[in-house]
Amino acid sequence: MGWQIVRAWTVLVYLFMFLPVAVVVLLSFNASQFGSFPMTGFSFRWFVELAQNEAILRAFRTSVVLGLLTALISTTLGVLASLALVRYRVAGANLISTLLIAPILVPEVVLAVALLLFLNFLQINKSFTLLLLGHVIFTLPFVILVVQARLVSIKRDVEEAAMSLGASPQQTFFQVTLPLMLPAVLAGALFAFTISFDDITGTLFWKPGGVETVPTQIFAMLRNSISPEINALGTVMIVMTVGLPLLGLAIARKLSTKGGN
Amino acid sequence: MSSVTLNNIVKRFGNFTAVHRSSLEIPEGAFVTLLGPSGCGKTTNLRMIAGLLDPTEGEILIGGKRVNDVPIHKRNLGLVFQNYALFPHKTVADNVAFGLKYRNVPASEIPKRVSDALELVQLPHVAHRYPKELSGGQQQRIALARAIVIEPDVLLLDEPLSALDANLREDMRVELKRIQERIGVTTVFVTHDQSEALAMSDQIVVMSAGRVEQVGAPEEVYNTPASEFVANFLGASNIFDSQCTAIGGGSVTVDAPIFGQVAIPADKAPRIEGQGPAKLVVRAEKLHLSQDAAPEGGVSVPATVETVDYQGQAVRYFVRAGDTQLQAINMIDGHPFNEGDQVNLHLRPQDCAALPG
Numbered sequence: 001m002g003w004q005i006v007r008a009w010t011v012l013v014y015l016f017m018f019l020p021v022a023v024v025v026l027l028s029f030n031a032s033q034f035g036s037f038p039m040t041g042f043s044f045r046w047f048v049e050l051a052q053n054e055a056i057l058r059a060f061r062t063s064v065v066l067g068l069l070t071a072l073i074s075t076t077l078g079v080l081a082s083l084a085l086v087r088y089r090v091a092g093a094n095l096i097s098t099l100l101i102a103p104i105l106v107p108e109v110v111l112a113v114a115l116l117l118f119l120n121f122l123q124i125n126k127s128f129t130l131l132l133l134g135h136v137i138f139t140l141p142f143v144i145l146v147v148q149a150r151l152v153s154i155k156r157d158v159e160e161a162a163m164s165l166g167a168s169p170q171q172t173f174f175q176v177t178l179p180l181m182l183p184a185v186l187a188g189a190l191f192a193f194t195i196s197f198d199d200i201t202g203t204l205f206w207k208p209g210g211v212e213t214v215p216t217q218i219f220a221m222l223r224n225s226i227s228p229e230i231n232a233l234g235t236v237m238i239v240m241t242v243g244l245p246l247l248g249l250a251i252a253r254k255l256s257t258k259g260g261n
Numbered sequence: 262m263s264s265v266t267l268n269n270i271v272k273r274f275g276n277f278t279a280v281h282r283s284s285l286e287i288p289e290g291a292f293v294t295l296l297g298p299s300g301c302g303k304t305t306n307l308r309m310i311a312g313l314l315d316p317t318e319g320e321i322l323i324g325g326k327r328v329n330d331v332p333i334h335k336r337n338l339g340l341v342f343q344n345y346a347l348f349p350h351k352t353v354a355d356n357v358a359f360g361l362k363y364r365n366v367p368a369s370e371i372p373k374r375v376s377d378a379l380e381l382v383q384l385p386h387v388a389h390r391y392p393k394e395l396s397g398g399q400q401q402r403i404a405l406a407r408a409i410v411i412e413p414d415v416l417l418l419d420e421p422l423s424a425l426d427a428n429l430r431e432d433m434r435v436e437l438k439r440i441q442e443r444i445g446v447t448t449v450f451v452t453h454d455q456s457e458a459l460a461m462s463d464q465i466v467v468m469s470a471g472r473v474e475q476v477g478a479p480e481e482v483y484n485t486p487a488s489e490f491v492a493n494f495l496g497a498s499n500i501f502d503s504q505c506t507a508i509g510g511g512s513v514t515v516d517a518p519i520f521g522q523v524a525i526p527a528d529k530a531p532r533i534e535g536q537g538p539a540k541l542v543v544r545a546e547k548l549h550l551s552q553d554a555a556p557e558g559g560v561s562v563p564a565t566v567e568t569v570d571y572q573g574q575a576v577r578y579f580v581r582a583g584d585t586q587l588q589a590i591n592m593i594d595g596h597p598f599n600e601g602d603q604v605n606l607h608l609r610p611q612d613c614a615a616l617p618g
Contacts, residue, residue: 155344155346157342157344157346158346158347158348158349160311160313160333160340160342160346161340161342161346161347161348161404161407162348162359163332163333163334164311164333164334164336164338164339164340164408164417165334165340165359165360165363165407165408165411166334166335166337166360166362166363166364166411167334167359167363168332168334169334171363172334175359176348179350180349180350
């Protein structure tokens with residue numbers, strides 16, 4: 001009896017969480033020209049229109065470029081920072097670690113306003129570079145958390161063994177350390193990409209005039225009307241932001257069972 | 262193959278001195294064990310030879326050449342760790358071949374060298390497996406193969422047997438010694454296990470609290486300990502505060518509690534220089550419990566058995582003679598004594614040793 005209630009409650013919770021998402025996906029295939037129920041038929045019409053909408057395509061390109069660059073820079077910096085913090089004695093390592101993780105804890109709006117004010121103070125104009133910088137700041141903690149955890153589990157002995165066999169510190173890094181932490185590096189990069197691709201709060205503050213990412217584009221379109229195209233775009237976003245990390249996770253698991261410790 | 266020399270080495274970590282000024286000469290081709298409890302500085306010494314730590318003072322020479330400023334990857338050493346430290350993402354063959362890639366070994370020769378090394382450690386059939394598919398003992402053999410395939414000048418072994426099961430440990434001990442003798446490489450072995458040290462070494466360096474207590478062949482260290490620490494660390498010893506009353510005629514006479522006057526052969530008391538305070542060292546296995554009278558030339562003292570610690574082929578007794586508790590380890594002949602038995606403790610003077618008091 002008790003378990004029946006728990007079970008029913010669980011189902012309700014899941015419905016509450018996922019029903020809106022399901023509705024968006026469902027309506028994106030609706031043939032009707034209003035983005036709402038009732039469904040009048042099944043159609044890819046809105047996806048086709050999406051693919052022909054210049055503004056959306058531009059926003060999509062911006063988002064992908066921004067996400068890839070964010071992932072690249074965040075991952076590189078995150079790996080270097082993790083190596084320094086885990087493998088070397090750095091004065092104030094704990095403080096540095098906390099500061100690097102802090103952007104997760106600070107509300108994004110606060111971070112967004114702070115960076116904007118800071119750049120105003122320096123009299124630097126908003127630009128794509130600035131937007132990229134902002135994204136790097138708040139994706140970096142995720143990369144560091146994932147990579148650090150992995151690095152701690154890679155024993156120093158293994159690197160020492162490599163060096164004793166004649167590998168220089170650089171060769172040891174590329175031959176031993178990097179392959180062993182690759183799953184974490186990939187996971188970190190995926191996190192960075194997805195978070196950047198998905199972000200709206202910071203982006204709204206930082207983006208220069210005329211530049212739109214997919215989320216800000218949706219936001220702008222919603223102010224005019226609820227077009228069924230937005231449902232289609234939402235579906236694409238869901239596939240990308242849910243599908244990519246899952247794919248990444250699968251790759252990481254495959255890599256770590258092949259070699260893992 | 263090269264000799265290793267430590268010249269007035271000191272290692273400090275902040276205010277803590279891990280290795281006090283010490284010098285050590287390891288001859289070419291020798292198997293030398295650094296033995297001591299954890300924290301005695303034995304691993305610190307090994308890591309300094311390896312180049313993983315820099316000495317605070319002093320020089321390290323390998324093959325007569327100063328290597329203080331030579332980084333680890335240019336020292337040509339074989340290093341084996343307690344927890345194997347194999348590369349988990351590489352196959353056994355790639356693990357073993359790793360060091361060859363950084364040497365001028367022609368690519369065509371590498372497979373042959375790898376299979377020879379695997380042959381030497383008696384694991385020729387696991388080349389294509391990953392380390393985690395092997396047992397602990399097999400992994401350690403691969404680690405050994407990886408270290409010796411590069412023909413190192415010195416082989417450094419950091420407690421390589423400590424992570425293995427007891428039975429396997431003894432097999433590996435024999436195996437390791439066989440391989441070392443076969444290739445004749447200078448070997449520095451670090452362990453806290455006295456039986457490993459006694460069984461394998463040409464020379465044992467007993468260390469305590471960052472200092473070298475004694476250097477000598479296993480028999481020498483065992484039979485003629487240079488200090489109370491060595492006497493206690495290698496096996497169990499009974500040590501008595503005594504007085505040296507006479508020297509001469511090839512023997513040293515010590516007046517000890519319980520046993521009275523004991524005339525010890527001079528070579529068992531090389532550090533006694535004159536009359537005065539001395540310590541009588543009696544190994545637990547040299548003290549025999551018996552109900553017979555004393556054998557000729559021996560000392561006999563009555564005692565009561567207090568505790569019996571049965572160990573299979575041997576038994577460890579704690580006995581009381583007067584106010585003093587002693588321990589004795591005897592092989593079991595017939596059946597062991599019981600708690601409360603009255604016995605005679607037999608001791609032959611030539612089985613004793615004496616230290617300055």
